Amino acid sequence: MFPDFEVIPAVDMQDGQVVQLVGGERGTGKTYGDPVNAAERWVEAGAETLHLIDLDGAFEGERANADAIEAIQATVDVDLQLGGGIRTAEDARALLDAGVDRVILGTAAVEDPEIVAEISETHPDSVLVSLDASGGEVVVSGWTESTGLDPAKAAGRYAELGAAGILFTDVDVEGQLGGVRTAPVERVVEAVDIPVIASGGVATVDDIRALEATGAAAVVVGSALYEGKFTLEDAIAAVE
Numbered sequence: 001m002f003p004d005f006e007v008i009p010a011v012d013m014q015d016g017q018v019v020q021l022v023g024g025e026r027g028t029g030k031t032y033g034d035p036v037n038a039a040e041r042w043v044e045a046g047a048e049t050l051h052l053i054d055l056d057g058a059f060e061g062e063r064a065n066a067d068a069i070e071a072i073q074a075t076v077d078v079d080l081q082l083g084g085g086i087r088t089a090e091d092a093r094a095l096l097d098a099g100v101d102r103v104i105l106g107t108a109a110v111e112d113p114e115i116v117a118e119i120s121e122t123h124p125d126s127v128l129v130s131l132d133a134s135g136g137e138v139v140v141s142g143w144t145e146s147t148g149l150d151p152a153k154a155a156g157r158y159a160e161l162g163a164a165g166i167l168f169t170d171v172d173v174e175g176q177l178g179g180v181r182t183a184p185v186e187r188v189v190e191a192v193d194i195p196v197i198a199s200g201g202v203a204t205v206d207d208i209r210a211l212e213a214t215g216a217a218a219v220v221v222g223s224a225l226y227e228g229k230f231t232l233e234d235a236i237a238a239v240e
Contacts, residue, residue, distance in 0.1 A: 009042035010222035045232040054084030106130035120162035165195040173201030
């Protein structure tokens with residue numbers, strides 16, 4: 001997974017549309033059209049992985065954009081990592097068996113850490129644990145509940161349980177196009193020997209270079225691409 005640093009476009013979905021939220025807060029979203037069209041656009045621009053999030057699932061605990069996700073699976077031929085509303089090992093295995101390459105567990109992994117080992121036992125290298133941090137603490141349930149967990153310490157625990165990688169999102173800068181903070185990412189990277197995917201705050205190609213310099217294996221980019229702050233082609237070229 002990620003032999004070279006990768007720029008991963010986000011396709012966050014709410015009510016069947018691509019949406020980018022500010023700081024993860026409901027009602028702050030701006031819509032960007034059909035998810036399948038977005039997926040095709042990013043693959044044509046050079047994406048090797050797509051980051052799919054069912055926002056309705058993240059907030060409500062039940063996946064609500066399955067049709068759009070299945071349409072993306074049928075349309076593009078790149079790695080797909082999917083999160084949002086995956087609450088049980090059975091849910092995760094069903095998605096992996098249906099062709100999703102990696103599942104992203106946030107709330108489920110915090111509430112039941114052993115779920116990571118349970119899924120990894122039958123589907124090795126398939127679980128990304130999402131550690132979304134606000135105010136230095138991991139937050140869950142669509143970023144609405146604090147857990148008191150330190151992201152770096154939690155990352156180490158999930159690595160021991162068999163996580164294939166950590167998705168670390170800096171919620172405090174997410175979706176604001178105000179730039180990244182490298183220090184929180186570096187703490188998580190230094191805590192584990194598995195890949196760390198950084199997310200949150202990217203506004204420029206220089207932000208992507210800065211995250212690459214932390215030792216992260218990849219970066220997820222959403223709002224900056226949809227708002228045309230730079231092209232995916234330019235972002236990929238900057239880290240080749």
